[in-house]
Amino acid sequence: MTDTAQNIATTYDPTEIEKKWYKIWEEKGYFKPSGQGDSFCIMIPPPNVTGSLHMGHGFNNAIMDSLTRYNRMMGRNTLWQPGTDHAGIATQMVVERQLAAQDISRHDLGRDKFIEKIWEWKEQSGNTITNQIRRLGSSVDWSRERFTMDEGLSNAVKEVFVRLHKDGLIYRGKRLVNWDPKFHTALSDLEVESIEEKSSLWHFKYFFEDKSVRTQDGLDYLVVATTRPETLLGDAAVAVHPEDERYAHLVGKNIVLPISGRLVPIIADDYVEKDFGTGCVKITPAHDFNDYDLGKRNQLPLINIFNKNAEILADFEYMAKAGEPISASIAAPADYAGVERFAARKKMVEQAEAEGWLDKIEPYDLKAPRGDRSGVIIEPLLTDQWYVKIAPLAEPAIDAVKDGRIKFVPEQYSNMYMSWMNNIQDWCISRQLWWGHRIPAWYDAAGNIYVGRNETEVRRENGLDANIELSQDEDVLDTWFSSALWTFSTLGWTGDFEKDIQNLDLKTFHPTDVLVTGFDIIFFWVARMIMMTLHFMKNEDGTPQIPFKTVYVHGLVRDGEGQKMSKSKGNVLDPLDLIDGIDLEGLVQKRTFGLMDPRQAAKIEKATRKEFPEGINAYGTDAVRFTFCALANTGRDIKFDLKRVEGYRNFCNKIWNATRFVLMNLEGQTVGQSPRPELWELPEQWIVSRLEKAQQAVHQAFATYRLDLAAQSIYDFIWNEYCDWYVELTKPVLNDPEISEERKAEVRRVLLSVMETALRLAHPMMPFLTEEIWQTLAPMLGKSGDTIMTAAYPVLDAANLNDQAEADMQWLQGLIGAVRNIRGEMGLGNARLLPVLLQNISAAEHTQISRIEPLFKALAKVESIEFLGKDQEPPLSSSSVIGHASVYVPMKGLIDxxxxxxxxxxxxxxxxxxxxxxxxxxxxxxxxxxxxxxxxxxxxxxxxxxxxxxxxxxxxxxxxxxx
Known part of the structure; x- marks a missing residue:
């Protein structure tokens, strides 16, 4: 055998190893599908092209890559499809911010030039996250990388929009939406954050039209409580609970709306909470989602009082009821026209106080809806938008989960999915942005709408000649619309059934096997993928096709205290900082960067300096990945503790040092090339049996998406059984000149073979470390192959199980542990041989101990073993217990x-x-x-x-x- 220890560096340096191996893997195309075996496919949830890695990405990628590498080693034709999302509002905001630094707005450039700027930025610096994904060791097939605005994906988006429109499932209408007054666009619910804030509850007096009407308390007015005084001018009613006896006699009466003098009715509706405020609430259907639904139930008019800047209109837009076009206008009070909403609030409260219709103001905590990008309060606003009629799409998507074609892991999330799907609302898909998939609809001068894949098609299909001027819709589609097509658009779907059923990628990899995602986007992405795929993807027999067979839902990554990680709390960790390390000043700068409030920044800086006085150590990718896997208990949020990362970095060191120790002790020695079980003794029988048990546990864990259990089995076997026990058990054999070279060669082979197998077992979670060591060990065992990535995953072989060896070894471990405890208690050195007395030992156990006696004496440094009778009194001894058996070491002669x-x-x-x-x-x-x-x-x-x-x-x- 040649000198092999020199092939393993003295110390484990993950940085150099990671850079070297990822480059080799990617250049040699190991991430590409093999073309052999059954297929296995995962689609990466496309991160925003503007983004950078956060802990959720790290967690998600560690899980997906472990599953991918496991199935690749299991011989499956594996594809992990990568890509990024154009992230409409986020990307547009970044580029607008860059232009603003030069005193340029997008309007100064115009739409086409502005879009060119975004593409330039995307090419220059928008691919940061793909390079960060490489740092995580993710084995995605980069040759297939997709972007949601690639030509093929854009064509798929147009195809889907046009066909849904033809099917009557896309329509344009005036509805209430989340409106961002800063970015001038509708937002999805996911883009709105509810922030706990201090506010007030204002109580106003609304006087009755009929001066003779009184409340039970004899008042000629109702006191109405509201958190939004500025919307008072758009009130359509005052509502009370039907069972509220205080107001039952007032239902049907009118009140006079303050300032405007408009009459609005008093109505009864179950929506009202009797205990909230005074039990009387103002209803503003055009500026509150709950009020909108209540207005529809009660056929109330909608009065829009705000423009797109959230300023009060000079003429309010009046609709007789929801869904109808604007039918009239109402002039705003002169003093309020053009006033911004919160300035209007202040003005209105001052007027109420001056005129005597302000009853009182109470402090009130509320959840303010803010745009996740702009940070401004979102305004419910009536605007013309494009919608998907969702109910017809939802029904088959519900059935696909009900009948088990799609399974959720853990299963409880199917209940969450069902609850939402059974109460689903039509989907607003238009956004008032310039960056994104522009809606394929054109308008003529009369306002007629024509939908088509392009203008040429629109003119051809509608008989419109060149003299008729057409203008394309200015809006773009919600980012989630293109993301909903992700599983099939990335594989080249065209919408042409005959072409698509011949598409080898679609035939091979669709439906995909598993989607790995967080529970927070089940509604916004998972459900929409299921609906869109079932509607557009067909099997060869024409039956609907699902997008994936399993949805594996993981929890959110929280800090060590269980708090959600957020910039405002200053508890965000970057997985790359854990991998590469970061000094204190760099960490402080990262955590406080961009914070506008200097007091908050100071608070976060102080906390950071206290928590990380020396910054964060470099732990390497494998330790970080293994930590994520070890914490991946399905569906539960995880508390990310740096002590766990440190512990698994020690695990990496343990594997490295154990390998180096073994290689150093085998230099210049022969190693058996083929298994010879007839030469095995208890240690070999035991470690091979334990390896088999570990393999079984890991296979079962992968099958059930319990990566935490897989990680635990790998850790326990390598550290506790192989390193702590088997390596030690081989020393007496390899160092004994009386033992045959034939037996020693086989022990060396088992020593190396078990480690090599354990490396393959751990590879999906710890790819770099295992590859580096495997390159040295595999050739020593006569194994061929360029990379551990494509080596076979350890297979199950029941013949390796040996219950007798495991039972004997359990006895040996127990006896050695007992003697070591006694040695420690008595303060005796490890070199001194000890006499041992055993009591309460059965005949079968006596035989068992005789089999392990040589090993016991060698490892526990035992001079002699004596068995005491059941009633025999032992001499003064230090003792320990193993089950029902007692272990004694006499004190006489051993202590002063x-x-x-x-x-x-x-x-x-x-x-x-x-x-x-x-x-x-x-x-x-x-x-x-x-x-x-x-x-x-x-x-x-x-x-x-x-x-x-x-x-x-x-x-x-x-x-x-x-x-």
């Missing part, structure tokens, strides 16, 4: 009685002092009478403990004195 008595006397004096202090306190009548009973009882319990300790020490001293 005088020194031991001196040590025990010190212990006795210390405990006596503590005893006397408590006894004195309890003898004090003042303490006993004044102290709480629980405190007195606690002191009595302590005294009893000290009495017991003194008795035990005295007994030991008497026994030693008798030696």
């Amino acid at each position: 009685p005088k020194a031991e008595l001196g040590r025990l006397q010190k212990d006795f004096d210390k405990v006596q002092k503590q005893h006397d202090q408590i006894a004195g306190k309890l003898a004090n009548e003042g303490f006993v009478s004044k102290a709480p009973p629980a405190v007195v009882e606690g002191e009595k319990a302590k005294l009893a403990e000290f009495v017991e300790q003194l008795a035990k020490i005295k007994q030991s001293m008497d026994q030693i004195a008798a030696l």
Whole structure:
């Protein structure tokens, strides 16, 4: 055997290893499908092209890559499809911010030039996240990388829009949407954050039209509580609960709306909470989602009072009821026209106070809806938007989960999915942005709408000649619309059934096997993918095709205290900082960068300096990945603790050092090339059996998406069984000149073979470390192959199981542990041979111990073993227990009685002092009478403990004195 230890560096340096191997893997095309075996496909949830890695990406990628590498090694034709999302509003915001620094707006450039700027930025710096994904070791097929605005994907988006429109499933209408007054666009619910904020509850007096009407309290007005005074001008009613006896006689009456003088009715509706405020709420259907639904139920008019800047219109837009076009206008009070909403709020409250219709103001905590990008309060606003009629698409998507074609892991998330799908609303798909898939609809001068894949098609299909001027819709589609097509658009879907059923990629990899995602986007992405795929993807027999067979839902990554990671809290961790390390100043700068509030920044800086006084160490990719996998208990949020990362970095070091130790001890020695079980003794029989059990556990864990259990099995086997036990068990064999070279060669082979198998077992979670070591070990065992990535994953072989060996080894481990405990308690060195007495040993156990006696003596440094009868009194000994058996090591001759008595006397004096202090306190009548009973009882319990300790020490001293 050649010198192999020099192939393994003295110390484990993950940085150099990671850079080297990822480059080799990618250049040699190992991430591409093999073209052999059954297919396995995962689609990456496309991260925003503007983004950078956060802990969610790290967690998600560690899970997906582990599944991908496992299935690749299992011989499946594996594809992990990568790509990024154009992220409409996020990307547009970044480029607008860059232009603003030069005093340029997108309107100065115009749409086409602005889009060119975005593409330039995307090419220059928008691919950051793909390089970060490489740093995580993710084995995606980069040759297939897709972008949601690639030509093929854009064509798929147009095809889907046109066909849905023809099917009557896309329409344009005026509806209430989340409106961002800063970015001038509708937002999805996912783009709105509810932020806990301090606010007020304003109580206003609304006077009755009929001066003779009174409340039960004799008032000629109702007190209405609201958190949004500025919408008062758009009120359509005042609502009370139908069972609220205070107001039952007022239902059907009118009140006079303050400022405007408009009459609005008092209505009854179950939506009202009797205990909220006064039990009377103003209803503004055009500016509140709940009020909108209540207005539809009660056929109330909608009065839009805001423009797109959230300023009060000079003429309000009046609709007789929801869904109808604007039918009239109402002039705004002159003093309010053009006033921004919060300035209008202040003005209105001041007017109410001056005119006497302000009742009171109370402090109130509310959840303010803010745009996740702009940070401004979102305004519910009536605008013309494009919608998908969702109910017809939802029904088959519900059935696909009901009948088991799509399974959720854990299964409980199917209930969440069903709950939402059964109450689903039409989907607003238009956004008032310039960056994104422009809606394929054109308008003529009369406002007629024509939908088509392009203008040429629109003119051809509608008989419109060149003289008729057409203009394309200015809006773009919601980012989730293109993402909903992700599983099939990335594989080249065209919408032409005959072409698509011949598409080899679609035939091979669709439906995909598993989608790995967080629960927070089940509604916004997962459900929409299921609906769109079932509607557009067909099997060869024409039946609908699902997008994936399994949805594996993982939890969110939280900090060590269980808090959600957020920029505002300053507890965000970047997985690349854990991989590469970061100094304190760099971490502080990262955590406080962009914070507008200097007090918050100072608070976060102080907390960071306290938590990470020396910054964050570099742990390497494998340690970070293994941590994520070890924490991946399906569906549960995880608390990310740096101590776990440190522990798994130590695990990486353990594997490295164990390998190096083994190689150093095998230099210049022969290693068996083929298994020879006839030469195996207990250690080999045991470790091979334990390896088989570990393999079984890991296969089962992957099959059930319990990566935490897989990680635990790998860790326990490599560290606790292979490193701590088997390596030690081989030393007496390899160092004994009396043992045959034939046996030693086989022990060396098992030593290497088990480690090589364990490396393949761990590879999906720890790709870099395992590849580096495997390159040295595999050739020594006669194994061929360029990379561990394509080596076979360890297969199950029941013939390797050996219950007798495992039982014998359990005895051996127990006996060795008992003697080591006694040795530690007695302060005896490891070199001294000890006599051991065993009691309560059955005949079968006696035979078992005889089989392990040589190993026991060698590893526990035992001089002799003597079996005591059941009733035989052992000499003065230090003892330990294994099950029902007792292990004794006689003290005589092993300790210095005088020194031991001196040590025990010190212990006795210390405990006596503590005893006397408590006894004195309890003898004090003042303490006993004044102290709480629980405190007195606690002191009595302590005294009893000290009495017991003194008795035990005295007994030991008497026994030693008798030696």
